[in-house]
Amino acid sequence: MSGIRITNLRKSFGSYTALRGIDLQVPNGTLLALLGPSGCGKSTTLQLLAGFETPSEGEIWADDVLLSSPRAVLPPERRGISLVFQNYAVWPHKTVAENVAFGLSIRRLPKAEIAERLTRALRAVRLENLRDRYPSELSGGQQQRVALARALVVEPSILLLDEPLSNLDAHLREEMRFEIRQVHDLLGITTVYVTHDQSEALVTADRIAVMKAGAVQQFGTPEDVFERPANAFVARFIGSNNELAGTGEGEGAIRVGDRVLTAPDCSGVARGGSVSLCVRPSKVRLDDDGGLSCNSLPGTVVRSAYLGEHRDVLVDIGDGRTIRAFVPPDRRYGPGAVTTVHLPIDACQILAPSA
Amino acid sequence: MGVISTSSREAAPRPAMARVPPVKTAVLGAVILLLVLLVVQPFGWVLFNSFHDDATGAWTLNNYARIVQSAELIEPLVNSLLLAAATAMIAVGIGVPLAWLVSRTDLPLRRTIRVLTLTAFVTPSFIGATGWILLAAPNSGWLNTAWRWLAGEGAGTPLNIYSMAGAIFVCGIYTVPYSFTMVSSALDEMAVELEDAATTLGCGVLRTMVSITIPLAAPAVIASFILSFIQGLTLFGVPAFLLTPTGIPVVTTKLAEFYQLFPPEIYLAAAYCMPLLLVTGALFWMRRRYLGRKQYVTISGKTRAGRQIRLGGWRWAALFLALLVPMVSVFLPYAALLLVSLTRAWGQGLSWENLSLHWYWWAIFGNSETHTAIVNSLVYSTLAATLCVALGTLVAYIVERRLMVGASLLGAVTTVPIVIPGIVLSVGFFAAYTRAPFNLYGTPLLLIAAFAATFLPIAYSHGGSILKGIGPELERAARSLGAGEARTFLSVTLPLMGGGLVSGWFLVFIPIIRELSVAVFLITPKTNVMTTLIYNAKDGGNYEAVCAMSVLLLLITLLLVAVARPLAGLTGARRTSRKTAEAAGVPS
Numbered sequence: 001m002s003g004i005r006i007t008n009l010r011k012s013f014g015s016y017t018a019l020r021g022i023d024l025q026v027p028n029g030t031l032l033a034l035l036g037p038s039g040c041g042k043s044t045t046l047q048l049l050a051g052f053e054t055p056s057e058g059e060i061w062a063d064d065v066l067l068s069s070p071r072a073v074l075p076p077e078r079r080g081i082s083l084v085f086q087n088y089a090v091w092p093h094k095t096v097a098e099n100v101a102f103g104l105s106i107r108r109l110p111k112a113e114i115a116e117r118l119t120r121a122l123r124a125v126r127l128e129n130l131r132d133r134y135p136s137e138l139s140g141g142q143q144q145r146v147a148l149a150r151a152l153v154v155e156p157s158i159l160l161l162d163e164p165l166s167n168l169d170a171h172l173r174e175e176m177r178f179e180i181r182q183v184h185d186l187l188g189i190t191t192v193y194v195t196h197d198q199s200e201a202l203v204t205a206d207r208i209a210v211m212k213a214g215a216v217q218q219f220g221t222p223e224d225v226f227e228r229p230a231n232a233f234v235a236r237f238i239g240s241n242n243e244l245a246g247t248g249e250g251e252g253a254i255r256v257g258d259r260v261l262t263a264p265d266c267s268g269v270a271r272g273g274s275v276s277l278c279v280r281p282s283k284v285r286l287d288d289d290g291g292l293s294c295n296s297l298p299g300t301v302v303r304s305a306y307l308g309e310h311r312d313v314l315v316d317i318g319d320g321r322t323i324r325a326f327v328p329p330d331r332r333y334g335p336g337a338v339t340t341v342h343l344p345i346d347a348c349q350i351l352a353p354s355a
Numbered sequence: 356m357g358v359i360s361t362s363s364r365e366a367a368p369r370p371a372m373a374r375v376p377p378v379k380t381a382v383l384g385a386v387i388l389l390l391v392l393l394v395v396q397p398f399g400w401v402l403f404n405s406f407h408d409d410a411t412g413a414w415t416l417n418n419y420a421r422i423v424q425s426a427e428l429i430e431p432l433v434n435s436l437l438l439a440a441a442t443a444m445i446a447v448g449i450g451v452p453l454a455w456l457v458s459r460t461d462l463p464l465r466r467t468i469r470v471l472t473l474t475a476f477v478t479p480s481f482i483g484a485t486g487w488i489l490l491a492a493p494n495s496g497w498l499n500t501a502w503r504w505l506a507g508e509g510a511g512t513p514l515n516i517y518s519m520a521g522a523i524f525v526c527g528i529y530t531v532p533y534s535f536t537m538v539s540s541a542l543d544e545m546a547v548e549l550e551d552a553a554t555t556l557g558c559g560v561l562r563t564m565v566s567i568t569i570p571l572a573a574p575a576v577i578a579s580f581i582l583s584f585i586q587g588l589t590l591f592g593v594p595a596f597l598l599t600p601t602g603i604p605v606v607t608t609k610l611a612e613f614y615q616l617f618p619p620e621i622y623l624a625a626a627y628c629m630p631l632l633l634v635t636g637a638l639f640w641m642r643r644r645y646l647g648r649k650q651y652v653t654i655s656g657k658t659r660a661g662r663q664i665r666l667g668g669w670r671w672a673a674l675f676l677a678l679l680v681p682m683v684s685v686f687l688p689y690a691a692l693l694l695v696s697l698t699r700a701w702g703q704g705l706s707w708e709n710l711s712l713h714w715y716w717w718a719i720f721g722n723s724e725t726h727t728a729i730v731n732s733l734v735y736s737t738l739a740a741t742l743c744v745a746l747g748t749l750v751a752y753i754v755e756r757r758l759m760v761g762a763s764l765l766g767a768v769t770t771v772p773i774v775i776p777g778i779v780l781s782v783g784f785f786a787a788y789t790r791a792p793f794n795l796y797g798t799p800l801l802l803i804a805a806f807a808a809t810f811l812p813i814a815y816s817h818g819g820s821i822l823k824g825i826g827p828e829l830e831r832a833a834r835s836l837g838a839g840e841a842r843t844f845l846s847v848t849l850p851l852m853g854g855g856l857v858s859g860w861f862l863v864f865i866p867i868i869r870e871l872s873v874a875v876f877l878i879t880p881k882t883n884v885m886t887t888l889i890y891n892a893k894d895g896g897n898y899e900a901v902c903a904m905s906v907l908l909l910l911i912t913l914l915l916v917a918v919a920r921p922l923a924g925l926t927g928a929r930r931t932s933r934k935t936a937e938a939a940g941v942p943s
Contacts, residue, residue: 050835075376076834083835089828093850102846103836147832154836 002063002157002190003028004049009058011044011214018044020214021058026207028063031184031191033205035198037237041214042194046162049192050083051076062158077106079158082151086163088143090135096146097122097131103154121153124183141172148180152187159191165200177203198238202226210234212354228266232276233354242284242323244277245353254350257319261295263348275350283347284325286313286339295343299323301333315341378841383759386749390768393746393808397783398771404786405626409618418626431604432630435588438523438605442587445527447580449680450534451572456673457535458542459568461663463674469539471681476532477912478684479869479886481592482905484516484525485893486688488596489695489902491516497691522597528684529593530586534579541575542568560664577645581638588634589776591872592890606631607778607872614876625786628779635774689906696902714903724880725904728888732868733911735799735884739806740864744856746807747814747863752848755822756830758840766815773812777872780809785876797879809873810863817862821855822848861919868912 004026011019019041026032034042047053049060051073060068062081067074082103091099100121104114122128125145135143144164151159161180165173181204184191195201201208202222210217210225210233218230229235232243246256250271253260267275285294299315302322310326313333317323323341333339408415422428456462457469475483490498491514499512515521549571553563569576591607599608606627613624666673695701698709718725747769753759754766772780784805789796795804825848833843849856871886878887885908893901 050831052831052834075839076831077837077839079835080837081835083832085828085832087826087828089826089832091829091832091847091851093853102833102838106837106842150832150836160835 002065003030004032004158004190004192005059005061006045006049007059007061009045009048009060010056011041011048011053012056018214019048019055022211022214022216024209024216024219026190026192028190029188030206031181031193031204033193033195033201033208034211035195035201035208035237036211036217037196039213040211042196042211043162044214045211046083046160046192046194049158050081050160051079080156081158081160082154082156083160084147084151084162084164086166088140088147088167090138090143090146090150092135095132095134096127096138099135099146100150100153103150107154117153121149124152125149140168141176144168144176148183152183152189156189159189161191161193163194163196165195165197173200180204202238210237212237217354229278229349229351231267231354232278232351235278235349235351240281240324240326242279242281244321244323246275246277248273248275248350252350257321259297261343261348262345263295263343263350264346265350267350267352269352273352275352277343277348278351279343279348281312281324282310282326283344284323285342285344286315286325286327286331286333287342294345295348297323297341297343299339299341301335301337301339303335304333315339317341376839376841378839379758382749382841383753386746386753387765389746390750390765393804393811394768394771397780397787397805397808398775400786401625401628401779401783403625404622405629407622409620409622418623419629421623422627422630428609428627431606431609434519434598434603435606435631436634437519438526438594439584439587441523442526442530443580443584445523446530446534446583446586447576449527450531450579450583451538451576453531453677453680454535454539454542455564455568456677458539459564459664460666460673461670462666462677463670464678468677468681471685472532472535473916474909474913475529475681475684476536477865477869477916478529478688478909479592479871480525480529480590481596481871481886481890482692482869482908483529483684483688484522484593484596485889485898485901485905486691487516487521487525489691489898490514490687491521493517517597517601519598519603522593522603525593525597526587526590528680530583531680531684533582533586534576537579537582538572538575541572545571574645578642581642584638585635585774588631589778589872591776591778591875592886595890596893607776610778610782611875621782621786624782628776628782631776631779632774635776639774689909692902692905695898696906698899701899714899715907718900718903718907724883725888725900727881728883728885728904729907729911731799731802731882732885732908735803735806736864736868739803739867740810740860742803743807743810743814743863743867744818744860747811748818748852748856748859751815751818751822752844755819756827766819769815770812772808772810775809777809777870778875780805781873781876784808784873796877797882799882801877802874802882802884805873805877806867806870809870810866813866814859814863817855817859818852821852821859825851857919861916865912865916869908 004024006022006024006026009019009022010017022041022045024032034045036042044053048055048068051068054073055068055070057070059066062079065074066072067079091102094102097118101114101118104117109117119128122131125148127142127145127149130138130142135146138146144167148164164180165176168176177200180193184204193201193204205222207220208222208225209219210230212233218225218234220228225234226238229238235241236243244254244256244261246254246261248265248267248269248271249255249260252265253262254275254277256277261277263277263279265275267273269275297317299317302314302316304314305312306329308329311329311331311333313325313327315323315325323343325341327333405418406414406416408417453468453472457465462468488496490496493499493512493515496512496514496516499514502513503511516525545568550563550567553567558566589607591611594603594605594608595611598605604612610624610627613620613627694705696714697711698705699711699713700709703709719729720726750765750769754762759765775783784801785796787793788801788804795801829851830843830847833847834840838846869886871890874884874887875890878884883891885904889901889904889908892904
């Protein structure tokens with residue numbers, strides 16, 4: 001096992017810049033999630049880590065071994081990095097057992113050891129009864145487990161997962177999230193997990209790197225990125241969010257339209273610059289007075305949806321701006337109802353748009 | 356913990372350097388060398404020679420000047436273009452409706468028509484021309500004789516195969532299989548949903564055909580038109596048999612004439628190749644331009660479920676039309692060839708005493724020349740097809756997976772022979788390899804190399820289309836598990852290509868075994884193949900032997916095709932599912 005160190009990693013394809021200088025430190029045994037919308041550069045980062053692409057600038061280190069630099073790239077087969085692909089890439093011409101044992105036979109291990117490790121790996125992913133099946137005879141979830149067993153049986157020092165759950169149905173996806181975390185807790189292999197699904201990242205990862213347009217927006221623990229988003233993009237991307245765009249008034253104030261609202265300023269943007277006020281819908285209160293530490297705004301209910309656990313209410317606060325609030329399900333609001341929106345100051349943050 | 360983590364720790368302090376593995380270097384080197392030998396060298400010699408004077412050997416532009424100025428050299432060019440354009444129009448005019456009938460309607464005998472079209476594809480067109488000489492030569496042709504018998508002695512002879520119309524007819528009917536196959540496979544692969552979507556919006560059968568089916572198949576139709584045009588332009592055997600006797604020159608026969616002159620005007624011949632290259636090159640450029648923007652045609656869906664367009668009362672009329680093609684390209688000429696081949700001496704007429712298998716016995720066992728040619732044909736075609744598929748597949752792999760800088764240039768070089776008419780390639784190989792240091796004249800190697808070079812583009816494009824269906828993740832998975840590039844190719848890519856490679860091999864083998872023009876200048880009595888032997892024997896007028904050998908050539912080829920079809924489908928019933936290989940998943 002080894003830790004990963006990525007310094008100033010850049011990658012361009014012709015005139016298109018996929019990565020604009022990424023720095024990441026992944027301590028040994030950590031599960032890092034690369035989270036971001038499509039086109040953010042997370043898959044490019046993974047391909048660079050696996051050794052299939054050459055960086056335009058920057059370096060990738062595994063402990064004290066230089067894996068990639070613009071001058072030299074250690075070929076994928078010599079990195080000890082296993083990769084699980086989005087579409088599993090299980091070889092259709094090999095049986096389950098042949099797929100899983102491939103990496104072991106490449107390593108020229110003794111027959112007995114191959115057999116033993118193969119059996120152990122198949123048992124771990126509950127495929128021992130399907131060992132002689134061909135992939136076309138397996139379900140998506142089973143193929144997924146073949147891919148995972150194939151990657152893990154060689155005991156890699158680093159494991160890469162490229163959107164491993166995106167081709168599974170919703171129910172199975174939820175189950176596999178915990179399974180992946182469980183495997184990681186058991187083996188402790190340094191893992192990089194690429195996903196666009198924030199809940200996958202929050203459940204599985206020790207560290208999350210939120211990416212957008214080829215740059216890391218925030219790198220921290222799941223709690224960090226959810227509770228203390230570094231900018232409006234991160235707040236928007238992880239969890240539900242209200243965002244009111246305005247200009248910084250300095251000293252914890254933001255001008256939204258003709259109103260000035262108060263909130264802790266985390267933007268680092270100078271007075272007069274464009275910033276946003278962000279607040280989670282679950283923190284927004286309607287009608288009941290939150291006391292002095294609230295920004296209070298009059299509004300009209302646009303729509304109200306019953307979601308069982310809570311009610312999702314959309315309130316028009318004028319100037320074409322709206323605020324979403326999650327309120328207890330027993331509070332009923334019909335469209336057109338007049339209400340007051342309270343934004344508790346300690347739940348609000350003034351953030352820069354994005355890095 | 357792992358095997359690898361220990362090894363990476365051993366390599367610890369120094370930065371790991373990327374080494375190009377020696378196997379990869381060797382394979383890349385071999386591929387480049389072979390391409391230089393098979394394509395660049397011969398073509399380069401043609402170009403080089405075209406700028407030299409036949410008499411003095413000095414650099415000159417005189418050859419080109421002569422072509423432009425002399426009417427005698429312009430006429431064959433015009434004839435060739437006429438022949439090519441007419442051939443392409445016949446091929447598309449018949450092949451496209453036939454393809455639609457077979458893949459979209461309830462036409463009876465659809466499978467039979469497909470098989471018969473394949474038979475026409477397997478037939479060398481110059482053998483078809485021989486059959487049609489027997490059928491439609493002025494006076495003696497059987498159809499003419501039959502006409503006189505029906506309409507009276509004074510009815511004259513309506514058919515004359517020794518004419519431009521005759522040559523166009525023969526070239527056309529043997530080019531129909533090209534357009535038929537291309538268009539019918541485009542129709543077969545077309546997603547049925549695309550047409551169903553139009554039907555559910557209230558589109559009738561005809562409207563759907565006109566506004567959805569035909570536009571979607573248009574790229575295939577245009578590609579088949581261009582290929583048929585090139586076929587008509589580059590054929591050598593048919594014009595040599597049907598036009599040379601009446602003194603109508605085309606470019607390919609004129610080229611052969613330059614070689615038979617004394618002294619031969621080889622350098623002028625080289626320059627005379629250039630107009631052909633220019634036209635074929637321009638056509639391919641246009642095709643690329645057009646098809647490059649119409650990639651959507653490759654969108655395929657489910658195989659068409661049984662829903663067919665009902666022809667109703669038109670069924671039998673359509674069947675009559677559909678059978679007309681196999682009738683004129685397979686039944687009639689082969690009946691004529693078979694009948695002649697089964698007579699001891701054709702001149703003595705049809706009678707029981709005259710019927711015998713004598714000429715077959717003679718061809719296989721009796722005559723060492725024909726015996727050698729049969730063996731040569733089989734051996735050379737097998738070796739050439741193997742070399743061709745191996746090289747074409749490797750280049751396709753290098754290009755598809757971008758294994759080296761300038762990979763696409765490699766692909767372009769591999770495609771070049773498709774624009775070089777066989778006879779020009781023959782000229783090039785003659786120039787390149789009959790001199791020192793190669794001195795390959797009279798060796799089997801020369802013919803094998805020339806055959807392989809001619810059909811390299813087919814093997815390359817076929818290999819490329821198989822590889823496109825194999826997701827690169829399947830290979831990357833092996834790489835990340837520790838397999839090097841060579842090992843990955845051998846244990847993942849090659850097995851996945853399996854059945855496709857077998858069919859690719861036959862796709863190359865069949866045209867090689869029936870190829871005439873590229874062999875024409877390269878054979879010697881020892882290295883004669885069946886096609887060249889038949890070609891030369893026909894000059895000698897021994898029709899019985901020519902017919903027997905033609906029938907034998909067809910039988911051998913058909914037999915091999917019959918063996919091939921199940922073989923290509925044999926590679927793994929349970930594991931053929933490419934679903935996993937093609938599973939969706941575009942990386943972000």
